[in-house]
Amino acid sequence: MRGHSHLVAGHVPGSSLLHRMPLWLKAALLLAVAVLCFTSSAISVLTGFWTTTAVLATVVLVHLRSGLPALRLWRPVRMMLVFLVLIAAYQCWQHGPMVAWQVIAAIVATVLVSNLLTATTPVDELLDGLASVVRPLQRFGADPDRFSLTVALMLRSIPFVIGAFDDVRDAAQARGLERNLLARSLPVVIATVAYAHQTGEALAARGLGEPADAGNDPAARRS
Structure with missing residues (x-):
C-alpha cells in the first residue's frame, strides 16, 4: 500500500537555520503564527487581511529557503482543498471576499508552519519533546x-x-x-x-x- 511510504510527518534532513533551531523555539513560532492569524482580525478586517497574507507569504518563503521539496508544501493543501473551497465559499457569502481570504490564509499558514516543524525536526526529538510536556x-x-x-x-x-x-x-x-x-x-x-x-x-x-x-x-x- 502506498500508505507505507507516505508519511505526513516525515523528517527531511537538512542544515538550514530552521533545521538547527531547538524544538521549543519552533513550537513558539508555531504558536505565534496561529495567534497572529486568528486574532489580527479583531483589530479590523483590513488588518486581518494584510497580516494573514504577510504571514502566509513568510511561511511559504521559509519553506522554500529551508531546502524542502515543493511537493511537501503542496501536499497538505491538496489534502484539504475541498474543505478550503467550501469554507471560502461560505465566508465569502456571509462576510465578503476579504474575510474569506483571511480565514483561508490563516488555516493554510497554520497548517504549513506545523508541516515545517515536523519536516525539520527528527521524529525522536519531536516525541521526546511531547513526553517532556506531559x-x-x-x-x-x-x-x-x-x-x-x-x-x-x-x-x-x-x-x-x-x-x-x-x-x-x-x-x-x-x-x-x-x-x-x-x-x-x-x-x-x-x-x-x-x-x-x-x-x-x-x-x-x-x-x-x-x-x-x-x-x-x-x-x-x-x-
Missing part, C-alpha cells in the same frame, strides 16, 4: 512514554490509512467500480485491520505498550 502530569497518572508512543503510532497510522484509500480508489477506477461503495471501502477496512494487528504484534514482541506493573497483576498473569 511529564509534569505524571502526578495525576499520566504516562509520558505511553503518550509519545501513542503519538508515534498515530503519525504512522493516519498516513497509512490515507494511502490505503488512494490505492483502493485507483484500483476501483481501473476495474470500473468507482461507484461501488463496497469495492472502495471493504479493502481499506481489511488493510487497516491487518496493519493494526501487525503493529500490535510488533509492540508485543518488543514488550512495548504494556503498563510497567502488568507483570505484578494477577489477572494479567492468568491471561
Whole structure:
C-alpha cells in the first residue's frame, strides 16, 4: 500500500537555520503564527487581511529557503482543498471576499508552519519533546512514554490509512467500480485491520505498550 511510504510527518534532513533551531523555539513560532492569524482580525478586517497574507507569504518563503521539496508544501493543501473551497465559499457569502481570504490564509499558514516543524525536526526529538510536556502530569497518572508512543503510532497510522484509500480508489477506477461503495471501502477496512494487528504484534514482541506493573497483576498473569 502506498500508505507505507507516505508519511505526513516525515523528517527531511537538512542544515538550514530552521533545521538547527531547538524544538521549543519552533513550537513558539508555531504558536505565534496561529495567534497572529486568528486574532489580527479583531483589530479590523483590513488588518486581518494584510497580516494573514504577510504571514502566509513568510511561511511559504521559509519553506522554500529551508531546502524542502515543493511537493511537501503542496501536499497538505491538496489534502484539504475541498474543505478550503467550501469554507471560502461560505465566508465569502456571509462576510465578503476579504474575510474569506483571511480565514483561508490563516488555516493554510497554520497548517504549513506545523508541516515545517515536523519536516525539520527528527521524529525522536519531536516525541521526546511531547513526553517532556506531559511529564509534569505524571502526578495525576499520566504516562509520558505511553503518550509519545501513542503519538508515534498515530503519525504512522493516519498516513497509512490515507494511502490505503488512494490505492483502493485507483484500483476501483481501473476495474470500473468507482461507484461501488463496497469495492472502495471493504479493502481499506481489511488493510487497516491487518496493519493494526501487525503493529500490535510488533509492540508485543518488543514488550512495548504494556503498563510497567502488568507483570505484578494477577489477572494479567492468568491471561
